[in-house]
Amino acid sequence: MSRISDQEIADFISKTILDGRQVSTTQELLLSGILDSLGVMTLVAFLETEMKIQIPTEKITFENFSSVEQVSGFLNTI
Amino acid sequence: MGYTLMLSIDEKCEEFRNFGHEVLSEDVEERDRRGAKDPSDWMGLWQSAAHKGVLGINMPQQFGGEGRSFTDSFQALHSLGEGCRDNGMLLGLNGQLWAMQHSISVFGNEHQKAKWLPALVDGEAVCAHAVTETNSGSDVTGIRATAEKTKYGYRLNGEKIWIGMAPAADVAQVFAITNPDHGAWGMSAFIVDLKSPGVSKSAPYDKSGHRTVPTGKLTFEDVEIPDESLLGSEGSGHAIFNQSIAWERSFIFSSHLGAMKRQLDETVLFARDRAPNGKPIINNQTVSNRIADMQVRYEISRLLIENAAREIDAGVKNRMTPSVVKLSVAEALLENALQAQRIRGASGYLTGECERMVRDMAGTITLGGTSDIQRLLISAYQKGAVRT
Numbered sequence: 001m002s003r004i005s006d007q008e009i010a011d012f013i014s015k016t017i018l019d020g021r022q023v024s025t026t027q028e029l030l031l032s033g034i035l036d037s038l039g040v041m042t043l044v045a046f047l048e049t050e051m052k053i054q055i056p057t058e059k060i061t062f063e064n065f066s067s068v069e070q071v072s073g074f075l076n077t078i
Numbered sequence: 079m080g081y082t083l084m085l086s087i088d089e090k091c092e093e094f095r096n097f098g099h100e101v102l103s104e105d106v107e108e109r110d111r112r113g114a115k116d117p118s119d120w121m122g123l124w125q126s127a128a129h130k131g132v133l134g135i136n137m138p139q140q141f142g143g144e145g146r147s148f149t150d151s152f153q154a155l156h157s158l159g160e161g162c163r164d165n166g167m168l169l170g171l172n173g174q175l176w177a178m179q180h181s182i183s184v185f186g187n188e189h190q191k192a193k194w195l196p197a198l199v200d201g202e203a204v205c206a207h208a209v210t211e212t213n214s215g216s217d218v219t220g221i222r223a224t225a226e227k228t229k230y231g232y233r234l235n236g237e238k239i240w241i242g243m244a245p246a247a248d249v250a251q252v253f254a255i256t257n258p259d260h261g262a263w264g265m266s267a268f269i270v271d272l273k274s275p276g277v278s279k280s281a282p283y284d285k286s287g288h289r290t291v292p293t294g295k296l297t298f299e300d301v302e303i304p305d306e307s308l309l310g311s312e313g314s315g316h317a318i319f320n321q322s323i324a325w326e327r328s329f330i331f332s333s334h335l336g337a338m339k340r341q342l343d344e345t346v347l348f349a350r351d352r353a354p355n356g357k358p359i360i361n362n363q364t365v366s367n368r369i370a371d372m373q374v375r376y377e378i379s380r381l382l383i384e385n386a387a388r389e390i391d392a393g394v395k396n397r398m399t400p401s402v403v404k405l406s407v408a409e410a411l412l413e414n415a416l417q418a419q420r421i422r423g424a425s426g427y428l429t430g431e432c433e434r435m436v437r438d439m440a441g442t443i444t445l446g447g448t449s450d451i452q453r454l455l456i457s458a459y460q461k462g463a464v465r466t
């Protein structure tokens with residue numbers, strides 16, 4: 001498994017999913033509509049590929065994906 | 079439970095093919111015309127299919143199934159479709175098998191599995207998969223049905239439309255919001271007994287294809303359901319939906335593919351035999367090219383579903399597979415049905431098998447998520463999964 005920084009995750013979201021719109025690592029992503037479910041799937045595919053991990057489908061929850069910080073906190077648990 | 083000798087997969091395929099031909103195809107034209115308004119038109123056939131082991135093919139043996147692998151189950155269900163001319167029945171059976179029974183067997187607790195799986199496998203109960211709402215078809219984040227926590231369970235409110243088997247189902251897997259603060263991410267899945275007070279079922283829709291089984295609306299008005307109805311944990315509805323729809327997308331057309339094979343063979347025979355002026359139409363390259371393309375679409379579809387089955391049997395998770403299968407197989411089913419109709423000329427335009435295939439297969443590009451949505455999902459994965 002390879003590590004990935006919070007900033008790298010934020011940069012990926014900004015560049016690939018949001019057409020360059022910046023997001024901070026603490027910004028709420030789901031309720032705000034910044035990431036729709038397709039955006040979350042793109043992020044999951046990115047994390048799985050870059051970190052060489054498998055994220056169980058049942059772990060793709062509000063708690064684990066509501067901000068970059070939450071995502072990285074969750075990644076530390078697997 | 080005593081041991082019974084399981085048939086080899088080849089024997090099982092033969093048995094399912096014959097059963098599809100001799101039993102499930104009976105009277106299909108009349109039943110298609112009547113449109114499943116009366117449950118007696120399909121219920122007996124459903125139960126015969128269950129008793130033949132169709133709904134138990136991949137279910138654990140302790141719940142009355144045969145516990146076969148995904149690869150073998152696909153083969154057997156493909157054979158069922160080769161014999162069976164009733165695509166509505168094939169859709170209903172495969173829908174229950176992949177979208178509902180399999181998700182209860184994976185996400186259900188021991189009590190839920192013991193309560194529901196034997197009854198579903200045996201055909202005593204029929205299950206519906208209730209996701210779609212007026213404002214939530216392609217986009218499941220539009221779901222508005224709610225399940226509010228009460229002292230002993232939940233109070234369910236909402237309306238689900240386009241639900242397969244709903245007009246006569248005994249139980250439904252229902253998706254509803256339990257935590258409105260989390261929006262669509264606050265969704266949970268429930269197994270709801272449809273005899274509960276406050277549940278109403280519509281009459282069957284008068285739809286264009288798959289007319290031999292009913293589709294309709296389920297309405298929940300202050301339906302009190304016990305805590306034990308919750309499937310998985312509260313808030314896991316999104317994950318359960320994504321997982322169960324993935325199985326559905328990969329395997330729901332297992333038997334339709336068998337029907338596609340039969341249609342292909344019958345089209346070859348028709349084009350070989352139809353010889354106005356003594357020259358078989360198959361000897362026109364325009365016609366033979368069409369049939370060659372039909373063969374290629376069938377072979378690719380078969381390989382795609384087999385590959386999806388092999389991945390699951392080997393424990394490989396490939397998030398893109400279900401969308402690739404759904405998109406490709408549904409489009410192939412419809413295209414082959416249209417080509418078969420074209421090759422038959424005016425005779426394919428008479429009401430009957432050929433035009434029924436077109437009406438049935440036209441529904442496959444929408445149910446379980448439209449082709450447009452599968453393309454969006456594939457693109458979403460591609461964007462993340464290719465390394466820079």
Ligand SMILES: Cc1cc2nc3c(=O)[nH]c(=O)nc-3n(C[C@H](O)[C@H](O)[C@H](O)COP(=O)(O)OP(=O)(O)OC[C@H]3O[C@@H](n4cnc5c(N)ncnc54)[C@H](O)[C@@H]3O)c2cc1C
Pocket residue numbers: 207208209210214215216217239240241242243288293441444445446447448449450451454
């Ligand atoms: C035969 C049949 C059986 C069904 N059985 C069930 C069942 O058992 N349970 C259940 O819950 N549901 C069932 N459905 C419903 C089915 O899942 C929905 O019809 C389907 O998801 C599409 O939703 P919709 O009809 O609201 O169309 P819409 O979502 O309104 O889409 C209309 C059109 O717009 C396109 N579109 C929509 N959004 C986008 C977008 N973002 N990008 C590009 N194109 C877009 C769609 O591809 C489609 O062409 C069934 C449907 C059929 C036809």
